[in-house]
Amino acid sequence: MRKPLRLWPILNTVLAGWLIAAGSAGPAAADAAPSRLLSVPQSGVLRVCTTGDYPPYTLRGADGGYQGVDITLATDLASVLHAVPQWVPTTWGTLTTDFPAHCDIAVGGISDTADRRRVADYSVALTTDGKTPVTRRSSGDAYSTVDEINQPGVRVIVNPGGTNEKFARANFPNAQIAVWPDNLTIYDQLEQGKADVFVTDSIEGRYRQRTHPDLQVLHPDRPFDSATKAYLLPRGDTAFDAVVNAWLELQIRSGRTTQLLNGWIG
Template sequence: MRRSLPLWSLLNAVLAGVLAVAGMAVPAAAEPPPSRLWSVPLSGVLRVCTTGDYPPFTVRDSGGNYRGVDISLATELATMLHAVPQWVPTTWTTLTQDFLAHCDIAVGGISDTASRRAVADVSVATVTDGKTPVTRRSSGDAYSSIDEIDRPEVRVVVNPGGTNENFARTHFPQAQIMVWPDNLTIYDQLSHGKADVFVTDSIEGLYRQREYPDLQVLHPDKPFDSAAKVYLLPRGDTTFNGVVNAWLQVQISNGRTTALLGDWLS
């Protein structure tokens, strides 16, 4: 272990700095634990699972480049860990499996759910959001409530595998559930009149309605539910997860997360 001590000393300094800024106690220096806090700087790579289809949190452009609120934060987190981000493409259906098999963290508008907590730890909440209807402006307020949506003649479009589909299948058993595989083009189904309503997180709806002026987000300030947006973290890696959470808490406290979200929604 002698060759590793200089790097471990560096990591202890990083840990001490992050925890001190966050106002947390700094643990005594120790030999390297089996933690991502050791392996990530050693490899120089932070492996980040992300779907790339959920703006403003994560979006992959036609050139294969990732952008978004959580992409920016994950890039800055990697820099703090003396690493560079490696984006690992995933889908909402395979998110947890891909995270467990291939990634150090997962980011991109991920809702905190019991099923995800069953296999991974989660970070502090970066933002809190909720499900709300997106419809054509010509529909007025016809689909404002769950009861108004949950009717046999209503066509509800969903993207597969995530909380949007789960919410629709739970709350709209009488409606026509239409699964559309591409979350980036799902709004075309509404705009072209092939679906009546899409229930998604209000932040995503507010961002996407700028691209579709014929669409509207109903009562975004009063969503149907409330859920924290979090990062998936390795189960039981308290050393690494503690540093990530402390760093995130600093970004929240100093307004960095709010500023990034404002830039995307403005």
Template sequence: MRYRVMRLSGRIGAVFVAGWTALAASVIPAAAQELSNALRACTTGDYPPYSVGDGADGYRGVDIDLAEEFAAVLGRPVEFVPVTWATLRTDFAERHCDIAVGGISDQPSRRVFADFSIIYGTDGKTPITRRSSGTDFSTIEQINRPGVRVIANRGGTNEEFARKNFPDAQLTLWPDNLTIFGEIEHGRADVFVTDSVEGRYRVRQHPDLQVLHPETPFDSFGKVLLVRKDDQLLAAALNAWLATQLATGSVDRLFDQWIGPNASIG
């Protein structure tokens, strides 16, 4: 699936960029002046191509680049703070997150503890299986059967989707999103339903796996960055900056680097 982001062209695009650029010019200096400390960006680091831990080198990914570039515009250092999907709600407040990044879906339950940026793309859930399974797990009906071993990482939208759609299957909750693909690869699980963008990235690292129908996922949802609750200045600065990145194609180029035809495996 081509990652779908906002695309503008011609005069409309020029007007859009000019408007957001003017807003950014007014709110970003104010945000930078009022908030001179490090920008605390919380992330799980287990959801490439959005965010992945890289050992001593910290984190990398599309959302990591976005957070670093936004902090640079503010003239602030960025500090990445580790969180988990299962504890994101409590971690966001307790660890004093300014923003949260890493492939976060627009879910109403998350609006309780954070505000959302504008949507910077859409994605959807698709099955990941062994290539030897062919098309055996292509549909929800094929997966939702007794004896089918579904696996999902604990605490995020993948678990929610699995619980809602596969009540008759055998569900295993996995503690992290880093080693879960090995469970399928080694035959200890049959299928993992996750975001198609992640699936397209991961199967390049696991040649025995396949992502099924990424062009037509089971559902569709927006991807956002979380912002500290009721911080209108920071939210306005983030949205103004992010809108210019969308309008100028910068977000598209980031995804091309990670999942495009010429992307490297890493």
């Protein structure tokens, strides 16, 4: 089992600086909520919001357990902070309210959006991805472009509350858009011919065509748009955010994140 990379020299440096700053700020700072850099190790728990429906980043199994690229990384991060992860279920539609109320960090292929930045800080970007069509192989390249999808007879299926639905409503106003509540079974609907196309991030599409051999992801290397994937961090908790970002930078530079992604999508 791979041991998590230790960053206690960085933790100690950042924590010392934070304590000096807090002490010099006077009584008002003492009344402020403590940084999670202190409270997480003290409690021994890192509260992690995640949807559990977005492989290869986050996937909740029938037994209630979680797995995925970001689940592995969050587990390692918790160990670095001398804590264990506590998975807090959320949805794409409720993420912006669940995170500030219940979590220390949110993970799981989260795109950088203005709405989310209103309630949270973002970590460094782990990867960049974009929206691409997923269709049945029997459809060939019939739905390769936005114009081809944006037609009255085309049935577009979307999962609710996230960037997939926003993209579909902004770009396919002439198509028939149907909202399917469960992102884990949305591909079954597509495979069974109950929809023509699902536009999602290319990495998810590449993973799902492995689990659904009758489906294909079109031009995954040439997505319709581009967005970074990162973690939600507490607003204004500079000490905690700095340590998480330093740790993530090390995972990226060491090739750990790429290794995990390749393990899921091949």
